[in-house]
Structure formats: C-alpha cells, structure tokens
Amino acid sequence: MSTELLAPRLRRARPSPTAAISDQVRALTAAGQDVINLGEGELDFETPAHIKQAGVDAIVQGDTKYTAVSGTAALKNAIIAKFGRENGLHYAPEEVIAGSGAKQLIFNALLATVAAGDEVIIPAPYWVSYPDMVALAEGESRLVPCAEDRGWKLRPADLAAAIGAKTRWLILNSPNNPTGAVYSRAELQELAAVLLDHPRVLVMADDIYEHICHAPGEFATLAQVEPRLRDRVLTVNGVSKGYSMTGWRLGYAGGPAWLVAAMQILQSQSTSNPSSISQAATVAALEQGLDFMDDWMATLARRRAIIMDCVNAIDGLDAAEPPGAFYVFANCSGIIGKKTPAGATLASDGDVAAYLLDAAHVATLQGSAFGASPYLRIAYAIDDRRLIEACERITRACRALR
Numbered sequence: 194m195s196t197e198l199l200a201p202r203l204r205r206a207r208p209s210p211t212a213a214i215s216d217q218v219r220a221l222t223a224a225g226q227d228v229i230n231l232g233e234g235e236l237d238f239e240t241p242a243h244i245k246q247a248g249v250d251a252i253v254q255g256d257t258k259y260t261a262v263s264g265t266a267a268l269k270n271a272i273i274a275k276f277g278r279e280n281g282l283h284y285a286p287e288e289v290i291a292g293s294g295a296k297q298l299i300f301n302a303l304l305a306t307v308a309a310g311d312e313v314i315i316p317a318p319y320w321v322s323y324p325d326m327v328a329l330a331e332g333e334s335r336l337v338p339c340a341e342d343r344g345w346k347l348r349p350a351d352l353a354a355a356i357g358a359k360t361r362w363l364i365l366n367s368p369n370n371p372t373g374a375v376y377s378r379a380e381l382q383e384l385a386a387v388l389l390d391h392p393r394v395l396v397m398a399d400d401i402y403e404h405i406c407h408a409p410g411e412f413a414t415l416a417q418v419e420p421r422l423r424d425r426v427l428t429v430n431g432v433s434k435g436y437s438m439t440g441w442r443l444g445y446a447g448g449p450a451w452l453v454a455a456m457q458i459l460q461s462q463s464t465s466n467p468s469s470i471s472q473a474a475t476v477a478a479l480e481q482g483l484d485f486m487d488d489w490m491a492t493l494a495r496r497r498a499i500i501m502d503c504v505n506a507i508d509g510l511d512a513a514e515p516p517g518a519f520y521v522f523a524n525c526s527g528i529i530g531k532k533t534p535a536g537a538t539l540a541s542d543g544d545v546a547a548y549l550l551d552a553a554h555v556a557t558l559q560g561s562a563f564g565a566s567p568y569l570r571i572a573y574a575i576d577d578r579r580l581i582e583a584c585e586r587i588t589r590a591c592r593a594l595r
C-alpha cells in the first residue's frame with residue numbers, strides 16, 4: 194500500500210520535528226551512544242509528590258471510569274478558580290473544557306472553526322505544530338515574521354497588515370516557544386487595539402508556559418488585558434509545563450460557550466474525556482498552589498546562565514537572554530558556511546543541528562522547524578552536570594570548524 198491512499202489533508206502536514214529528534218535520540222541511545230538531549234520540550238523535574246499521590250489515590254479509589262467529556266465537575270471548578278485567581282478571568286462551566294493536552298484543545302479549536310481557504314495568522318518563530326494543525330484543518334497559515342532585535346514580538350502594524358477578509362484566527366503564544374519572548378501588558382494592549390477593529394477575528398492565547406516566566410509579575414494574557422475581546426479569545430493552558438506533567442496529558446481552555454461546545458463535540462466523537470486519573474491529579478495541582486515554583490525557577494535561572502555563557506562564548510553563536518520558557522533561540526549565522534573536520538560545509542541550521550548531533554552527540558533543533566533561520570533552539574531544562582557536559586561538547590565541536 195502506498196501514500197496514494199492517504200487523504201489530501203494528510204499530505205499537507207509534516208510529522209512533528211520535535212518528535213522526530215526525540216526518536217533519533219532514542220535510537221542513538223539504544224545503539225549505545227551517550228547523547229545529551231537539548232531538543233526536548235519538557236522540564237526534567239519530577240511531578241510534585243502531592244500531585245502524583247492524587248493520581249495514585251484516584252486509581253485506588255476506583256476513579257477509573259469515563260467522565261463527562263469536557264472534564265469532571267471537580268476539575269472544571271478547579272480550572273474556573275485558577276482562571277479567576279491567577280488571570281482575573283471569570284468563566285462559567287460551559288465556557289471551560291479539559292482535554293488530553295493543550296495540543297488537543299488547540300487542534301480541536303482550529304478544526305472546529307477553520308474552513309478551506311481560511312487564514313490563521315501565526316507570528317514567526319512559532320511552535321512547530323501550529324502550521325501543520327492549520328493545514329490539517331485545510332486552512333492557510335499566514336506567517337508574520339517577528340524580528341530578533343524587537344524581542345521576537347509581533348508588531349501591531351504587522352498584525353494590522355496581515356489581517357484580511359479570510360482571517361479566522363491570530364495565535365499568540367507567550368511565553369513563547371521557541372524564543373522565550375514574553376509579551377508585556379502594554380504590548381498586549383497595543384495588539385488588542387488592532388484586534389478591536391476586526392470583530393470577526395478569533396484569538397488563541399496559548400499560555401502553556403505561563404508559570405515559566407523569569408520576570409515576576411510580567412505574565413499577562415490577552416482576555417484579561419482587554420476584556421472587550423473576552424468573547425472571542427480562547428485562553429489555552431495546561432499542566433504540562435508549569436507542573437512538569439507532560440506525560441499526564443492534561444490541558445484546559447476557557448472561551449466563548451459556542452466554541453467550547455464545538456470543541457466538545459469533536460472531543461466526544463474522537464478521544465472523549467481526558468484520563469480520569471490525570472483529571473484527579475490536575476485538581477490537586479490547581480488547588481494546592483505553586484509552592485515549588487520558586488525553587489524550580491531558581492534552578493532554571495542557574496541553567497539559563499550556564500547555557501547563555503556557553504552560547505555567547507562561542508564564535509558564531511549569539512543569543513539574548515530569554516525571559517520565559519526554557520529555551521535559548523541562538524543565532525548561528527556565524528557558523529553557516531564553515532567546514533566540518535570531515536570537509537562538509539554547514540549550509541543551513543539543519544546542517545548545524547545535524548553536525549552537533551553527529552560530532553558532539555548533543556541534540557538541538559534547527560530554527561527552520563520554527564519558521565526562522567539560521568537558529569538553533571536549545572532546551573536547557575536538564576540536569577546541571579549534563580548541561581555543562583553538553584556545553585563543553587558543543588564548544589569543542591564548534592572549535593573544530595574551519
């Protein structure tokens with residue numbers, strides 16, 4: 194059988210490059226290589242013990258059956274309380290939904306609203322999955338480049354110029370993957386001013402890195418900053434990053450009831466409720482506070498300093514300190530054109546990432562996967578000792594270039 198049997202919509206989507214690098218690392222590790230993975234989009238911290246215990250308790254208590262598709266009443270109440278407490282957003286139960294990761298909610302929101310030919314504005318660099326999700330929904334991505342020297346943020350004038358008759362959505366991700374950029378309240382206000390002139394444009398606020406923000410109090414979200422947009426903003430969040438729960442697969446969103454209802458229909462006909470056990474653990478996560486976060490952020494700040502020192506000491510690599518998330522998006526233009534010891538020319542950021550994997554056994558991701566070249570996304574949320582070792586290996590491999 195061949196790919197001719199695939200639906201056209203699938204031919205437009207690529208497999209996730211982040212999943213591909215993880216597969217490559219697993220294969221090399223299985224073959225006995227000592228690979229250090231700076232490609233993975235997750236924290237290395239354990240899920241906090243009280244959250245794990247809530248999951249165990251759910252299993253022991255027999256909390257192991259189907260639940261309401263959009264989440265248990267207990268989880269919805271915890272989500273509503275979280276949005277109110279942390280974001281000043283007040284939702285009714287029919288305005289919130291839990292799913293199997295923020296990823297599923299973003300996908301379902303797009304699938305529910307994007308028709309063939311509709312456009313989705315995606316500021317670049319972007320999280321790898323957005324354009325492919327838009328393609329699967331048979332829409333068109335309108336990529337809007339954001340400049341490194343403007344902190345990688347979307348300018349209001351560029352947003353205004355990108356909006357047209359076919360625009361369905363703007364996707365705004367702050368703190369940002371891959372750049373770590375964080376939009377201030379004032380910057381969101383300026384974007385909101387543009388959006389107020391375009392009442393048919395929906396906005397996806399992807400806040401999954403909300404808690405991974407180095408500047409205390411800097412995080413803000415669009416629906417909070419401009420309440421007049423509330424009825425067309427889908428605020429997406431989850432426990433993957435903030436609580437180190439990537440494997441539990443639990444995300445949630447708040448937005449207009451009509452959109453949440455449509456997402457619920459898609460979910461009810463595909464995956465149904467997110468895992469009952471993960472839901473119970475998420476209630477504990479959302480209700481019992483973020484006491485561990487100061488320690489986590491101190492650890493991440495230390496690691497960020499390690500990787501920043503390494504990047505900026507290497508001739509040909511350069512990056513500004515990212516205020517959020519746990520990635521450094523390093524400009525590698527000074528390396529492009531150099532030759533490896535084997536005589537190959539590094540012609541693109543993909544070549545640089547492949548060289549680092551091959552020569553240094555360090556996995557990173559090429560900026561082209563995120564819509565900006567030539568850059569490397571370096572995820573630094575790994576053990577300090579391994580991170581230092583990775584830095585030494587990258588430095589040695591870059592020194593060997595001619």
Ligand SMILES: Cc1ncc(COP(=O)(O)O)c(C=O)c1O
Binds near residue numbers: 296442
């Ligand atoms: C920007 C962004 N949004 C959404 C997600 C998906 O998170 P989840 O694990 O909740 O599906 C990720 C995960 O890497 C991400 O980086």
